[in-house]
Amino acid sequence: MNHRQKELLRILLVDEEGVWHIKDLSERLDCAEKTVRNDLDRLEEHLRAYPSAKLIRKPGFGISVECDEEERSEILRALLSSEPKTSEERLFEIAFQLLTSSQAITLQFFADRYYVPKAMIKKDIEAITTWLGRFGLELVSKPRVGNIIQGQELQKRNALAHLSELISSLSQDKNVVLDLFLPYEISIVKKALGDMKERFSIAITDSAVESLLVHALIMVKRTRQKSPVFVQNSEKEMAHERKEYEYTTWLFDILESAFGLPFPEEERVYFTWHLISCKRTEEGMNETLKVDEAITEIVSAAIRKMSKLTMVPYETDPILGSGLTVHMQAVLNRIKFGFPITNPLLSNIKKMYPYMFNMVMIMIEDIKRDFQLEIPEDEAAYLVLHFQASVERLGKKREAKKKALIVCHMGIGMSHLLEAKIEQQYQDIDIIACIGKADVLEYLNNQRIDFIISTIPLEKIKTDHIVISPLFGQEDKKKLSQFVEGLKQKQDKFLVPNVISKFLAEELLFFDVKKVHRYEVVEMLADALFQKGYVSKEYIHSAVNRERNSATAIGGGIAIPHGNPSLVHQSAIATAILKERLEWGSERVSLVFMLAIAKEDHSEIRGIIGKIASLSETPLVVHALTAARDYQEVLTIIGDKE
Known part of the structure; x- marks a missing residue:
């Protein structure tokens, strides 16, 4: 028996005293009445293995299963064992x-x-x-x-x-x-979406197509259940003016014919909203888009603000401008239509790019104030990737490529395949040679390189190196990205020594702090900064509000809350060493650095966050800091790390 037939039998067995009509069963199982009749024939055959069990089908009365209690329990147990549920x-x-x-x-x-x-x-x-x-x-x-x-x-x-x-x-x-829907339903909708995408040359991502598939299947089910969405007339008129409504109309003609199900106009508008909100591929950026003037203003304001915060000339990167415009159009539509997303990369982005993430969150506060637009942190994390990519593009104009050596144990063919993959993925890495392990020491004596990418462990090699699989899968790409980012942080550390200690103040260092919620810690540190004259009173609200928008934990038991830098009079870092680890978003934190960095010192903030991020990767140092009992001990531990 298939899943639907098992469910039909379960319904009839569980309801010992009642009877069911074909129509009720078809609605319950979300299938045609003819399908239910065919399934009942299959059930009748299945029940012949149980002497006391009998399927009763009385015209005008209903359908039920007669069975003694022992065999009823036995049949139910068999159903359960054939389809166990975790x-x-x-x-x-x-x-x-x-x-x-x-x-x-x-x-x-x-x-x-x-x-x-x-x-x-x-x-x-x-x-x-x-x-x-x-x-x-x-x-x-x-x-x-x-x-x-x-x-x-x-x-x-x-x-x-x-x-x-x-x-x-x-x-x-x-x-x-998708497992909640029947295979034939999935097949029909998937084919129709593929045909629509090809017919109208719609350049959207694979994840967007899957999202449309899920929403279309839900729409079919809820339409059958007579549970439509509500759409105002003004919203219908706006949808009719969009080219996406034309695509939807074409798609719905196919779905209505395939399912024998008329869809209300509201469903067409609802699906148009989803189509408008889809993420586009890189090719889709070149399409002629109906870009709202407000989106252009928001993108321009975002780029200006980020340029001031980070002192990076983002205005000179046309790829950033066009990419953000396309992306923000989808973001605004998702917010407008109430389609929240969950960013699976959020936690990793916070940890890999803590500086850029915090700059973007500060920028978003200004966007919220100036445009009455609230962008959630899941969306903000995608914006981080746009700006980080821009930094790397602009950096290539100023910095030489990093020279890397590949050490591979699987021959020339695999070595050069790995070389091609890495150079395609990382434009700022220049692979200067591919050699075997036996030749490494001699090569290093004659050539200068920045780091080694190896497919096997390397002993007694002092040069920075990383071990990855020769197949270079997704985990390897992530590992290499983190490795390269770590090297950059080490370089920053060498160039800017003692950057954290420079702003630590004894009067702003608190030990054995015991609070119930992270907001209390943030408020305590911000108030201390205000009481000592480092910030204005408004900074307190700004810092707490920033924390409400997105938890500032960066991994390793560390959090870096902060407020609006325009409210800072004199740069300082307020520090709380917690008595017990405290929930901080999705992590637990024992060490809190509140960053109050004035605009005139903003050139320092990248180095500060970079150093704190490097602390988060050294558990022993974090443990030592949480065990410290006076200001001088904290300075010594951080100084040794710096």
């Missing part, structure tokens, strides 16, 4: 059922379905309730009635589309939301 899969399916049900569902129903105690189901419900809050939804439990989700249909669909994020382990390899 606790994570159960949580995932319960959330899906609640989001797609118009009726309250009891704990007992779920307990019977998954053969677990009601107390376990109650814990699942609590976890789902917390997660639903991200989408503005509320799970209401009514005594003797059951549990039902309250909220707008648009919010429910957003939650459905992001179900894979409910459990991180389920979303590592693929979008498991």
Whole structure:
């Protein structure tokens, strides 16, 4: 039996006293009545293996299963054993059922379905309730009635589309939301989307196509369930003027024919919004886009602000301008239409580029004030990549390429394949030779290189080196990027010694700090800076508000909160050594450096954050700092590291 037939049998077995009509079963299973009749024939054959079991089909009365209790339990156990559910899969399916049900569902129903105690189901419900809050939804439990989700249909669909994020382990390899739909439905929608993309030459990313696939499948299901979205007439008129509405109309003609399902006009507008909000590929940047004047102003303001903050001439990089314009158009549409995204790279971006991330978050505060536009940190992290890429492009004009040596143990062919991959991926790395391990020492005696990329461990080699796989997969690329970034930080350290110690003040160093929430730590440090005259009073609110927008932990038990630099009178770093580790976003922190760097000292901030980031990569130093008991000891530890 397939999944649908097993579910049909389970429904009939669980409901011992009631009867079901074909129409009710087809709606419950989300399939045609003819399909249910065919499935009942299959069930009838399956039940012949159980002497007391009998499928009752009475015209005008309904359908049920007659069976003694022992065999009923045996059949249910067989169903369960043939399709075991992990606790994570159960949580995932319960959330899906609640989001797609118009009726309250009891704990007992779920307990019977998954053969677990009601107390376990109650814990699942609590976890789902917390997660639903991200989408503005509320799970209401009514005594003797059951549990039902309250909220707008648009919010429910957003939650459905992001179900894979409910459990991180389920979303590592693929979008498991697709497993909730029938293969033929996925096939129909995927082909239609592919044809639409090809017919109209729509240059959007693969992840955008998958997102459209998920939303289209949800749309089909919710339309069948007669749960449409609400769209105002003015929004319909605006959608009709977009070229994306033309693409949607073409797509919906195909889907209506394939599913025999008429879609309301609101669904067409809703899908047009998604199409407008899609991420475009690099080729898509060259398309003729309808760019709102406001987007151009926002991008220009962002580039100006970032240039002042970082003293990098971003205005001279045309690629940044065009890339940000295309990207911001999608960002603004996602914000406008209420399509939140989750950036899977957020944590890594914060750790790899702490300086740029914090500069972007400061820039975003100005954008919010000037344009009444609030950009969430998940979107901000993508902006970091645009500006970081620009820094590297502009840097190539001023800096020579880093010279690297490849040491490979798998022959010339593999060596040169690895060389080609690296030079294609990293334009600022110049591979000067590919040699075997036996020739390394002699080569280093005669040639100057910056670092070595090796496919095997190298003993007694003092030159900076990294070991990667000769196949150079995604993990290797990430590893090499972190290695190169680490070398840059080491270089910064050599050029700017004692940059942290320069701004540490004894009157701003606090030991054994015990607080309940990270906001309290931020407020305490900002207030200390104000009381000592380093910042204005408004800085306190600015720092707390910045922390609310995005947690400032950078890994290694360290956080670097800060406020608006325009509110700083004299540069200083206020430091808190926490008595116990404190939750700081998705991490736990024991060491907090509040950066209050005035505009005139802003040339120092890249070095400061670089040094603190290097501290976060040395656990022993962080441990030593958290164990320090006076100002001089802290200076000594940091001085040794610097």
